[in-house]
Amino acid sequence: MLFRCLGPNLVVHTPAKLNLFLEVFGKRQDGFHELETLMVSISLYDSLTFSASDTGRVELACSTVSGSTASDPAAHDLPLDDRNLIVRAAELLRNTTGTAKGVQIRLTKRIPIAGGLAGGSSDAAATLMGLNGFWKLGLSASELQELGSQLGSDIAFFLNSTPAAICRGRGELIESLAIPMNLHFVVAKPSSGLSTANVFKHCRPADQPRSIGPLVQALQHGELRKVGDCLHNRLQQPAESLSIDVKSLNSKFSELPLAGHLMSGSGTCCFGVCGDARIARRIARQLRARQVPSVFAAQPRL
Ligand code: C5P
Numbered sequence: 037m038l039f040r041c042l043g044p045n046l047v048v049h050t051p052a053k054l055n056l057f058l059e060v061f062g063k064r065q066d067g068f069h070e071l072e073t074l075m076v077s078i079s080l081y082d083s084l085t086f087s088a089s090d091t092g093r094v095e096l097a098c099s100t101v102s103g104s105t106a107s108d109p110a111a112h113d114l115p116l117d118d119r120n121l122i123v124r125a126a127e128l129l130r131n132t133t134g135t136a137k138g139v140q141i142r143l144t145k146r147i148p149i150a151g152g153l154a155g156g157s158s159d160a161a162a163t164l165m166g167l168n169g170f171w172k173l174g175l176s177a178s179e180l181q182e183l184g185s186q187l188g189s190d191i192a193f194f195l196n197s198t199p200a201a202i203c204r205g206r207g208e209l210i211e212s213l214a215i216p217m218n219l220h221f222v223v224a225k226p227s228s229g230l231s232t233a234n235v236f237k238h239c240r241p242a243d244q245p246r247s248i249g250p251l252v253q254a255l256q257h258g259e260l261r262k263v264g265d266c267l268h269n270r271l272q273q274p275a276e277s278l279s280i281d282v283k284s285l286n287s288k289f290s291e292l293p294l295a296g297h298l299m300s301g302s303g304t305c306c307f308g309v310c311g312d313a314r315i316a317r318r319i320a321r322q323l324r325a326r327q328v329p330s331v332f333a334a335q336p337r338l
Pocket of ligand 1: 067068069070071187188189190205206207232233234236
């Protein structure tokens with residue numbers, strides 16, 4: 037996450053993530069699933085600008101970046117009221133600390149919506165961290181983590197600000213991971229999205245869980261082909277059963293010269309892995325030529 041003061045305003049650039057591995061163990065007492073996932077934050081950012089407001093309210097406006105290869109037509113339908121995690125994060129801060137301060141938040145949306153790239157969670161984490169400074173609330177990192185956990189499972193990863201991590205539990209137990217190799221991604225989103233809750237509902241936890249070990253080893257030894265072979269997402273099968281778009285996008289990816297490909301999170305975005313930026317850009321062009329609506333090349337944020 038990048039923070040910049042622009043006159044009296046605060047600008048935060050907050051990244052998307054990909055899951056290179058996601059195993060689902062079982063359902064817990066609290067209704068969430070126990071999981072183990074490897075998350076990498078990537079070079080695709082939403083931007084939030086915080087400006088002072090004397091209305092005493094939280095006001096959110098959103099714009100998309102026209103011509104951006106990642107831009108998602110669904111961004112025009114993004115709710116700007118308390119269904120939006122940005123507004124919920126700001127209101128949670130106000131209720132927790134008792135501050136009556138207002139704010140205008142301008143969101144520039146580049147991360148596709150309902151795509152498994154955690155754009156909403158990333159925006160919420162940026163709001164918690166950004167407003168903690170902007171409103172001078174003085175909350176500690178662990179207090180922000182506690183608030184984040186009330187809003188969503190992926191928020192812990194972004195509050196931690198680590199470029200890559202293995203996340204366990206519900207997603208909140210973060211173990212940072214160094215990835216000392218060149219990775220490049222081609223990320224694509226079909227026109228439809230999926231509800232995370234619905235995908236988890238249709239997921240049968242693993243009888244024989246896959247181990248994350250071989251992928252971690254391949255990443256640390258720079259073995260691209262093995263990285264491709266070790267990609268795994270337990271949510272992909274239920275997502276494919278719910279969305280023909282995910283299935284057809286994955287079959288398009290399987291025809292391309294990539295080290296491997298996978299669906300991210302609960303979908304619907306899928307991504308391919310390769311070792312060269314030029315190849316990633318070329319494959320992105322090929323997918324666009326095959327009428328995939330939203331495609332972009334990205335790198336891990338190191
Ligand atoms: O935490 P988040 O709001 O992202 O989760 C959305 C939904 O996904 C949850 O309500 C739950 O149904 C499901 N989920 C789960 N186990 C997790 C994370 C999410 O079952 N570890």
